[in-house]
Amino acid sequence: MKVKKYYVVWNGRIPGIYETWNDCKAQVDGFENAKYKSFESLSEAHQQYKAGYENYWKNHPVIPKTPPKLDSEEVTPPIWESIAVDAACNMATRVMEYRGVDTRSGKEIFHVGPFQNATNNMGEFLALVHGLAYLKQKGSNIPIYSDSITAIAWVRQKKHKSTIKPTAENARLFDLLTRAENWLKTNTFTNPILKWNTPVWGEIPADFGRK
Numbered sequence: 001m002k003v004k005k006y007y008v009v010w011n012g013r014i015p016g017i018y019e020t021w022n023d024c025k026a027q028v029d030g031f032e033n034a035k036y037k038s039f040e041s042l043s044e045a046h047q048q049y050k051a052g053y054e055n056y057w058k059n060h061p062v063i064p065k066t067p068p069k070l071d072s073e074e075v076t077p078p079i080w081e082s083i084a085v086d087a088a089c090n091m092a093t094r095v096m097e098y099r100g101v102d103t104r105s106g107k108e109i110f111h112v113g114p115f116q117n118a119t120n121n122m123g124e125f126l127a128l129v130h131g132l133a134y135l136k137q138k139g140s141n142i143p144i145y146s147d148s149i150t151a152i153a154w155v156r157q158k159k160h161k162s163t164i165k166p167t168a169e170n171a172r173l174f175d176l177l178t179r180a181e182n183w184l185k186t187n188t189f190t191n192p193i194l195k196w197n198t199p200v201w202g203e204i205p206a207d208f209g210r211k
Contacts, residue, residue: 006045010053011035017045034090037209078201079194080104084145085131086206087123094118096173098127100134101206103145110134117170122177124151125160127206129180132189140191147196147204155193158184 007024009015012034018024021038028034035053039045048056080103087098097113110130113123128151131144146152154160159181166174196204203209 005038005040006042007036007038008045008049009034009036010049015049017042017049029092031090078103078145078196079143082143082145082194083109083131083135084196084204084206085124085127086147086204086208087120087127088208089118089120089123096120096123097208098123098130099206099208100127100131100144103205106205115170115173117164117167118173119162119164121148121150121154122160122162122164122173124148125154126176126180128152128155128193129183132191132193133183133187135191136187136189141189143192143194145194145196145204147198147207149195152193152195155184 004019005021007018007021009018009024009027012024012027012031014027016027018027024036024038028036037048037056039048082103083100084103085098085100087096089096094117095114096118097111097115099111100109101107102109112126112130115123124146125148128144128146128148132155135142135144160177162177164170198204
């Protein structure tokens, strides 16, 4: 049975709470820096709308989900002592941001952006390298999770392969990309880079909740 969802729009054409995805989409689709998320109860939607976007993502912990069973066998859960990274990019405006969080608690570790004239893959790549550099600085060899196969491949190749061209608008972004590539070429790390199992575990804890 499909669970009823309620959609909180913190930043959109008309902020508020909507009962269908289509109504929510009408408020956020193509809206620059839209902020929204779905909830499974109206009371929680009201509570989080009142609390505000920043308070929700900074103070609302990610509760680990019990892995479901497949073929009568327990699915391996995530390694909770890790960090998770993700990016969000508005496809209409090409405004991107990325962040890293503690996988168990969802506590934000870093949040960078917004960047103009960007892609989601660029953000996923930068988030991974940022996370690796952060962990090396801390002297930690814990894993880092990403839900982007493309970004993981770019990190292994030590080079981004975006087709976006440098412009005055995205100069800061391309400076970071160059620095990220140089960091990968001049540093070693032992942190496992792991693919987040979205179909089993749900959205990655660093997800921006704009679905």
